[in-house]
Amino acid sequence: MPEGHSVHRIARQFARNFVGRRVHLSSPQGRFAAGAALLDGHVMTDARAVGKQMFLEFDHGLWLRVHLGMYGAWDFAGDILMDATIASANGRMGQTSQRGTDVDSAVLDAAVLDSAGENSMHSIGAPRRTRVRMAEQEKEIDQPGTFPPEPVGQVRVRLLTDTVSADLRGPTACEVLDPAQVQAVIDKAGPDPQLDDSTAAEDRFTAVVRRKPTPIGLLLMDQSVVSGIGNVYRAELLFRAQVNPYAPGKSLPEDTVRDLWRDWAHLLKIGVETGQMMTMDDLDGDEWRLAMKNRADRHWVYKREGLPCRICGTHITLAEMGARKLYFCPRCQA
DNA sequence: TAATTATGACGAC
DNA sequence: TCGTCCTAATTAC
Numbered sequence: 597m598p599e600g601h602s603v604h605r606i607a608r609q610f611a612r613n614f615v616g617r618r619v620h621l622s623s624p625q626g627r628f629a630a631g632a633a634l635l636d637g638h639v640m641t642d643a644r645a646v647g648k649q650m651f652l653e654f655d656h657g658l659w660l661r662v663h664l665g666m667y668g669a670w671d672f673a674g675d676i677l678m679d680a681t682i683a684s685a686n687g688r689m690g691q692t693s694q695r696g697t698d699v700d701s702a703v704l705d706a707a708v709l710d711s712a713g714e715n716s717m718h719s720i721g722a723p724r725r726t727r728v729r730m731a732e733q734e735k736e737i738d739q740p741g742t743f744p745p746e747p748v749g750q751v752r753v754r755l756l757t758d759t760v761s762a763d764l765r766g767p768t769a770c771e772v773l774d775p776a777q778v779q780a781v782i783d784k785a786g787p788d789p790q791l792d793d794s795t796a797a798e799d800r801f802t803a804v805v806r807r808k809p810t811p812i813g814l815l816l817m818d819q820s821v822v823s824g825i826g827n828v829y830r831a832e833l834l835f836r837a838q839v840n841p842y843a844p845g846k847s848l849p850e851d852t853v854r855d856l857w858r859d860w861a862h863l864l865k866i867g868v869e870t871g872q873m874m875t876m877d878d879l880d881g882d883e884w885r886l887a888m889k890n891r892a893d894r895h896w897v898y899k900r901e902g903l904p905c906r907i908c909g910t911h912i913t914l915a916e917m918g919a920r921k922l923y924f925c926p927r928c929q930a
Numbered sequence: 931t932a933a934t935t936a937t938g939a940c941g942a943c
Numbered sequence: 944t945c946g947t948c949c950t951a952a953t954t955a956c
Contacts, residue, residue, distance in 0.1 A: 602937085665939070665950095666936055666949080667938090919938095
């Protein structure tokens with residue numbers, strides 16, 4: 597269920613709780629028993645996300661590659677060091693995003709909301725005994741229990757240290773790779789603004805898009821063109837840019853394509869920092885608070901078919917593109 | 931209890 | 944363009 601922001605957050609979770617520690621791997625479900633044996637008992641040395649792919653490195657040079665697909669998820673349990681959202685926001689106060697929105701005060705709002713107990717997660721400092729499911733969103737499963745927990749359902753692989761466990765279920769990919777194979781996967785991926793926010797990356801994206809006759813709505817979902825965008829961000833980015841999803845890439849003005857890239861970098865950053873796919877920034881405090889609680893208030897067009905466009909009132913259209921649901925405003929995105 | 935749905939991606943025609 | 948794989952939560956009956 598995740599788009600790029602969640603995969604970066606999950607990689608962070610592994611960096612905080614597993615990197616530098618010896619890990620036992622098993623496959624409670626049995627389907628990954630051979631792969632788990634190749635990595636079992638080694639120290640995790642790195643955790644990285646590239647677009648929607650995650651790579652975990654072990655001390656003998658082999659990697660675990662995981663892609664969650666449409667409904668994969670990681671369940672963490674034990675004494676977990678959680679994302680220090682509040683500390684992060686405090687440490688960055690004053691920075692301003694490209695669009696002129698103060699992302700960090702927004703993050704701080706979210707964190708304050710969390711600490712008020714209205715949302716589910718986040719604390720600072722010491723590990724906390726808990727259970728968390730990380731997919732597109734993160735939710736705390738309240739049920740401390742014993743450690744390690746009994747595997748529930750179809751657990752493809754379990755990673756276990758003295759104090760923390762991580763169960764993977766429903767992935768579309770879970771395999772052991774050598775460094776050359778990892779590099780090959782990364783080489784195929786389009787630029788990920790979370791890893792490379794340079795002008796060169798923007799140039800690369802812009803050049804590729806403006807060369808192709810393919811509809812921009814398909815190009816944004818093509819992971820070799822740009823990494824990390826899924827069905828929600830596709831719809832929202834196109835609405836925010838007032839671009840028709842069917843417009844061929846090569847028909848778009850250069851500035852429009854560059855704006856799409858910069859806006860993706862912007863939304864991805866918000867997603868990584870808040871853990872939410874918040875695509876309506878520029879909200880005031882109360883609106884933001886509401887939107888953080890109710891997904892229905894977070895998007896311009898996604899899952900809003902038949903409802904009035906928030907800008908012009910026209911009914912939002914639902915169509916199909918690339919075998920996925922496409923939402924757009926036929927007037928604003930004419 | 932069954933059907934539906936999902937924020938992906940791939941390979942065969 | 945279609946079928947296929949992966950799983951669980953939600954919705955319908």
